[in-house]
Amino acid sequence: xxxxxxxxxxxxxxxxxxxxxxxxxxxxxxxxxxxxxxxxxxxxxxxxxxxxxxxxxxxxxxxxxxxxxxxxxxxxxxxxxxxxxxxxxxxxxxxxxxxxxxxxxxxxxxxxxxxxxxxxxxxxxxxxxxxxxxxxxxxxxxxxxxxxxxxxxxxxxxxxxxxxxxxxxxxxxxxxxxxxxxxxxxxxxxxxxxxxxxxxxxxxxxxxxxxxxxxxxxxxxxxxxxxxxxxxxxxxxxxxxxxxxxxxxxxxxxxxxxxxxxxxxxxxxxxxxxxxxxxxxxxxxxxxxxxxxxxxxxxxxxxxxxxxxxxxxxxxxxxxxxxxxxxxxxxxxxxxxx
Amino acid sequence: xxxxxxxxxxxxxxxxxxxxxxxxxxxxxxxxxxxxxxxxxxxxxxxxxxxxxxxxxxxxxxxxxxxxxxxxxxxxxxxxxxxxxxxxxxxxxxxxxxxxxxxxxxxxxxxxxxxxxxxxxxxxxxxxxxxxxxxxxxxxxxxxxxxxxxxxxxxxxxxxxxxxxxxxxxxxxxxxxxxxxxxxxxxxxxxxxxxxxxxxxxxxxxxxxxxxxxxxxxxxxxxxxxxxxxxxxxxxxxxxxxxxxxxxxxxxxxxxxxxxxxxxxxxxxxxxxxxxxxxxxxxxxxxxxxxxxxxxxxxxxxxxxxxxxxxxxxxxxxxxxxxxxxxxxxxxxxxxxxxxxxxxxxxxxxxxxxxxxx
Numbered sequence: 001x002x003x004x005x006x007x008x009x010x011x012x013x014x015x016x017x018x019x020x021x022x023x024x025x026x027x028x029x030x031x032x033x034x035x036x037x038x039x040x041x042x043x044x045x046x047x048x049x050x051x052x053x054x055x056x057x058x059x060x061x062x063x064x065x066x067x068x069x070x071x072x073x074x075x076x077x078x079x080x081x082x083x084x085x086x087x088x089x090x091x092x093x094x095x096x097x098x099x100x101x102x103x104x105x106x107x108x109x110x111x112x113x114x115x116x117x118x119x120x121x122x123x124x125x126x127x128x129x130x131x132x133x134x135x136x137x138x139x140x141x142x143x144x145x146x147x148x149x150x151x152x153x154x155x156x157x158x159x160x161x162x163x164x165x166x167x168x169x170x171x172x173x174x175x176x177x178x179x180x181x182x183x184x185x186x187x188x189x190x191x192x193x194x195x196x197x198x199x200x201x202x203x204x205x206x207x208x209x210x211x212x213x214x215x216x217x218x219x220x221x222x223x224x225x226x227x228x229x230x231x232x233x234x235x236x237x238x239x240x241x242x243x244x245x246x247x248x249x250x251x252x253x254x255x256x257x258x259x260x261x262x263x264x265x266x267x268x269x270x271x272x273x274x275x276x277x278x279x280x281x282x283x284x285x286x287x288x289x290x291x292x293x294x295x296x297x298x299x300x301x302x303x304x305x306x307x308x309x310x311x312x313x314x315x316x317x318x319x320x321x322x323x324x325x326x327x328x329x330x331x332x333x334x335x336x337x338x
Numbered sequence: 339x340x341x342x343x344x345x346x347x348x349x350x351x352x353x354x355x356x357x358x359x360x361x362x363x364x365x366x367x368x369x370x371x372x373x374x375x376x377x378x379x380x381x382x383x384x385x386x387x388x389x390x391x392x393x394x395x396x397x398x399x400x401x402x403x404x405x406x407x408x409x410x411x412x413x414x415x416x417x418x419x420x421x422x423x424x425x426x427x428x429x430x431x432x433x434x435x436x437x438x439x440x441x442x443x444x445x446x447x448x449x450x451x452x453x454x455x456x457x458x459x460x461x462x463x464x465x466x467x468x469x470x471x472x473x474x475x476x477x478x479x480x481x482x483x484x485x486x487x488x489x490x491x492x493x494x495x496x497x498x499x500x501x502x503x504x505x506x507x508x509x510x511x512x513x514x515x516x517x518x519x520x521x522x523x524x525x526x527x528x529x530x531x532x533x534x535x536x537x538x539x540x541x542x543x544x545x546x547x548x549x550x551x552x553x554x555x556x557x558x559x560x561x562x563x564x565x566x567x568x569x570x571x572x573x574x575x576x577x578x579x580x581x582x583x584x585x586x587x588x589x590x591x592x593x594x595x596x597x598x599x600x601x602x603x604x605x606x607x608x609x610x611x612x613x614x615x616x617x618x619x620x621x622x623x624x625x626x627x628x629x630x631x632x633x634x635x636x637x638x639x640x641x642x643x644x645x646x647x648x649x650x651x652x653x654x655x656x657x658x659x660x661x662x663x664x665x666x667x668x669x670x671x672x673x674x675x676x677x678x679x680x681x682x683x684x685x686x687x688x689x690x691x692x693x694x695x696x
Binding site: 243331 | 394396398424425426427428429432433435437440441442443444445446454455458459490492503506
């Protein structure tokens with residue numbers, strides 16, 4: 001989009017910094033229609049699914065009670081009207097009340113559970129980046145060596161073992177097994193409530209390994225193949241022909257190029273981690289958002305489903321924006337179209 | 339000319355592939371004197387580039403120098419340890435590559451890539467190196483060198499990138515510059531500029547040059563001596579004028595005849611060499627060129643000829659030699675370049691198009 005298409009930005013002076021600022025503002029504005037369509041799609045799918053928030057197993061609510069509940073939460077109105085009411089609320093940052101937890105706001109429920117998920121995801125991400133990239137680089141630089149096969153084997157095993165298997169094995173060995181072996185003096189807790197925003201706590205060890213195995217393997221394999229590709233490039237041969245030390249060839253010429261696609265992949269990986277995993281959170285009794293999202297879907301908690309979806313959509317959009325902005329700094333060939 | 343700068347003796351470089359051992363360089367000997375420009379010519383895949391990469395010990399996996407000596411000022415490159423070979427590369431011998439579009443790091447500034455070639459060695463201090471970058475870019479005639487040092491490769495055209503590569507090669511004032519097809523990837527007009535530049539630099543700086551090419555015109559305009567390679571071997575070597583006037587190996591003769599000439603009346607056909615270069619895993623017995631040679635005799639098929647002196651300073655690896663070839667064979671070779679049918683088709687097209695045929 002040309003600058004002329006946004007006349008209200010015309011007063012901004014031209015230059016590299018303002019080009020970047022305009023780019024960011026424009027992308028933030030684009031998030032509005034994106035979110036609108038995310039809400040439309042979720043709303044339609046949600047109401048297409050059979051059942052409703054008042055269905056119960058076993059003893060059902062009486063029709064009178066259901067009718068009263070529908071009136072209370074506006075579910076008796078036609079769907080288009082419900083939709084408009086909801087959008088009107090979202091514009092005012094009002095995401096409604098949870099249908100399954102009476103009296104609790106959706107935003108309150110989300111803000112209660114998300115910090116646990118975020119802490120787990122962020123810690124996993126911070127450990128995964130150096131580990132995945134390091135394994136990949138070492139494997140590529142020592143291609144076909146024992147180190148390469150070990151790293152690849154580990155990555156393949158981690159990628160092909162389902163996380164519920166990894167989690168259960170960890171519990172068996174690190175919690176139950178060690179408990180028995182040490183006579184109960186040293187073992188890892190099978191779960192429990194981690195403290196939000198504290199990365200250093202023993203409760204996180206097993207869930208971090210379970211959650212991080214697959215993405216670490218993915219990043220390691222991506223780094224390895226990208227680095228192997230770069231090693232074969234002509235400019236790397238040029239670097240050797242100059243008489244550079246091996247360390248400089250690798251740092252300045254190989255990694256500076258081979259890590260560009262890895263950065264692209266790290267964005268979605270981060271989004272994947274901080275949106276939580278139902279399995280990991282259930283396995284380790286973490287009251288996170290991944291678990292609450294699945295519960296609200298099966299419970300047809302319409303407002304919770306929409307609220308959580310909006311949070312995830314915003315997260316993914318923001319992460320992608322950050323990756324795109326980072327690109328400008330790591331790859332000089334990328335130009336922001338103005 | 340002067341003293342011998344680089345002497346390659348009986349070099350063998352082989353690639354150990356799953357198909358078998360590829361003898362890419364099979365007993366090559368050549369030498370370059372200080373200040374001299376040597377042309378190395380031959381078709382693709384005849385071992386020119388691998389010979390050059392062997393000199394810098396940059397042969398890619400799974401290739402290895404299996405035997406032979408590479409003496410640079412008396413020191414054997416094949417026996418240098420890691421530190422010695424690192425300091426040798428880019429300092430004593432520099433190399434510029436065929437494709438300037440891919441030979442520069444896309445995410446690093448041009449100026450820094452040249453500066454780095456100097457800071458890798460001790461000839462210029464870090465402070466001096468920075469200042470010299472602009473000077474080098476000016477020397478290779480990059481316009482507005484002061485501002486362009488901060489550019490990235492994608493902001494340079496192909497010709498400008500090759501100039502930057504040359505500047506990088508010259509950064510440490512090496513005694514020998516190896517240029518591997520330096521103009522192949524460039525437009526014809528840009529090629530001429532680069533050739534002109536290399537000629538001037540050779541005159542101004544006295545840097546010896548090893549020019550690897552399949553372009554005979556480039557050899558004629560730049561080189562003093564020429565080495566012709568075929569299937570990993572030297573088949574003919576001598577002073578450029580002598581080779582151009584009286585090539586003795588049929589391969590050299592065919593190479594020269596396959597270059598179109600504007601100044602000569604078009605009485606002869608352009609000769610394309612029949613067939614393809616041999617597979618270097620199972621190369622033919624006897625002379626490697628015999629399956630494609632128009633002057634082949636029985637001896638060629640069983641016994642490989644030695645590299646023998648055929649004229650002062652000129653050696654060739656052939657049992658027949660062009661001066662002994664029968665005139666009717668030569669004429670036949672000239673006309674058989676195109677099959678009769680193909681020639682008639684071409685003629686018919688020329689008539690339809692209203693263009694006067696030969």
